[in-house]
Amino acid sequence: MTTTIRDSRPSGATSGSISRGTAPGGRIPHRRTTRRPRTGRRPLPRVGLPAADAVCAVTAVTASASVAGSITASVAVSVTTSATASVAVPVTPSAATPSPAVAVTAALLLIAVNAVLGLYRQRLVPSVLDDLPSLAGGGAVAMALAPALAPLLIPVPALGAAAPPAGGLGGWAVAVALHTVLACGVRGASYAAVRGRRTGSGARPTLLIGTGSHRHRLAAALLDHPEYGMAPVGVVDDRQSPEPGIVPVLGRTGRFAEILRAHRIHTVIVTPAAADVAAHRLAGVARDLGYEVLLAPEPGGLLADFLPPRDHIWGFPVLRIRPLPQARPAWPLKRALDIVLALAGLVVCAPVIAVCALAVRCESGPGVLFRQTRVGCGGRRFELLKLRTLRPGDPHESETRWSIADDRRVGPVGRLLRRTSLDELPQLWNILRGDMSVVGPRPERPFFVDRFSASLPDYDERHRVPAGLTGWAQVHGLRGDTSIEDRARFDNHYIDGWTLRSDMKIVLRTVVSAFRPSGS
Missing domain, CATH: 3.40.50.720 (NAD(P)-binding Rossmann-like Domain)
Structure with missing residues (x-):
């Protein structure tokens, strides 16, 4: 008998089974992967402006010392020697020169600050006057922080990372002014080229x-x-x-x-x-x-x-x-962070995984790793890895039976692993392979994806991004035998508003919740 799933838990969860849904042809519905049509041109270059800003920052920092020194050297201090005579004493400029590490750090900081200020967003009406306050403010912040952060970001003695900023406060003011002038000039030329291309063949x-x-x-x-x-x-x-x-x-x-x-x-x-x-x-x-x-x-x-x-x-x-998140500039950074965190996690957690595997082996016998087909981004299926927490049983039953909190197939070790989520640690390998991400909607079995997609209109929207080890729904307690509709709503909310900051927030909340585990 086919059961309709509408509000919370999957129908039949208490009995341990759910009948197959009626998705057309048994196929898992999914969205096409995002690929921008190759027609027309982008309104603003996505890489050109950040690169130009970096060049402007390096040029401004490099030139600021000599400009500030020239201004200082041109000022003479009059020392009164008598009532009718004075001696002009020229001030010798400082021999300090700008550090290459400071210049590079200023360029990197400037790109980051400008991105936060929205200076690289596509706009229908780009204007230098609109950008001017943000350009000046972002330049001031980057030039002020660069000398202090250079030794941390670029610890290379040969580049003079520890050198003080040339010119002091005057050099900083000159650097900010030069950068603002250069950046406005570059943007004015870029925006004029964009308008010319739009009115021509670039419509x-x-x-x-x-x-x-x-x-x-x-x-x-x-x-x-x-x-x-x-x-x-x-x-x-x-x-x-x-x-x-x-x-x-x-x-x-x-x-x-x-x-x-x-x-x-x-x-x-x-x-x-x-x-x-x-x-x-x-x-x-x-x-x-x-x-x-x-x-x-x-x-x-x-x-x-x-x-x-x-x-x-x-x-x-x-x-x-x-x-979609995959089409945003910051998405490649998400994958880079996935690789770094997965590698670090595998190294740090290797002893923990070994101890847990030994405990599973002692409780349930051979077969420590549990492999199961799950549905990921775009409906693609992959083999998910977990530490086995259920006693061996019928393979078909494990694919079609919903797990509940008081499942008698779970032993004491398995219950502990589930409560602490330690059984999920092998999925760090799935992340390293690219099957999953650290943060994203939790992957589900094809059997239940068919059922939930047929009953909940927005459930399949979860597959717009890679599945995750943790997610927005999980940090809100929606895991185990909880509402499928609520989970889908939280997952889609995460996808629609995705940022790297939201990923870091979810990771931190997951780490905090690990010290006060609950659920199944």
Whole structure:
């Protein structure tokens, strides 16, 4: 008998089994992996500006000492020797020269500070005047911290990491001023090139979604102002007789993916009403397929009040929908941290794993490691490793039976390993292989993925990112025999708002919870 799962625990959990769901063809539904279409060009270079900022920082630090010294040397101190005579004594500039390590550290700090200030975000209307306060403030912070942090970040004596900043306070002020001037000049040239490319052959094919006059006004603004770099090619409309407009109706929402491919769309602009569920759904589909998605609500509406003031299309407020985590610049750093943490964890935890394995061997006999097929990113299956906590049984039963807190198959050692999560330590190898990440939604068995995906509409959204050793749901106590709907909601919330900072927060909360273990 097929049981419907709606609210909390999987149906049949207390009896230990769940019947198979009715997913079409038995296939695990999943999203396509994110890949941005190779049409059009990005509004701003993703690597060019950080590299240019680094060059500006190194140049400013290097030149600041000589400039500050020249200014100081040009000032003469008049020493009165008599009522009618004075002697001009030139001040000899300091022989201190800027440290290469300080210059490199300033460049690295500047890139980090500028990223935090949002200076590398894509914008529809880039402006040097908008960037000026952040450029000056970020430069001041980076130049001030560089001398102190250089010995820690670049401990190379040959580079003079311990040398004091050349020029003192005057040198710092000169370095900040030089960097601000250079950075503004570079950005002005870059933004001018971007605007020129947008008005030329760099216009990106754009699809509009929505109804009403706002859609037509937005299309007209894009046609009249090519400097935004978007060329509207058509709209998607489900109505039987859509009103005529300045751009053609390309089809209905049922052909959405086909329209995106056929017209080589790069950007999708959604102009939804407050309760336009279909438009919001299409925005999510386009985002997950790797397209640039902009949300353009009616001016004066509630949503428009929360939009950043710098994002607009000829006065119409616009919000850029964040892409999937894999398409964000910081995602490669997540994988790098996974490798570092997995290697360190395997080395540090090797004695603990050995002791736990010996305890399992003494309690249950041979077969210390438990291998089980789980579903990861994009619906891909992989073999998950755990220390065995259940007594050996029927393989089919282990794939289709839901684990509960008072499962009689669990012995004393297994119960301790589960309560402390020590049985999960072998998954550090899965992380090192790339099957999993340190932080992400917990992977589930294919049998239950079929069932939960058929009953909970948002459950499959969890597979947009790699599975994790720990996750946002787990640090909120949602593990073991708890609500599947709640777990999916927490996991999707983590994915939608992913940042490296959120990963570090989850790791720290996991470490803290390890000292006060609970659950199963």
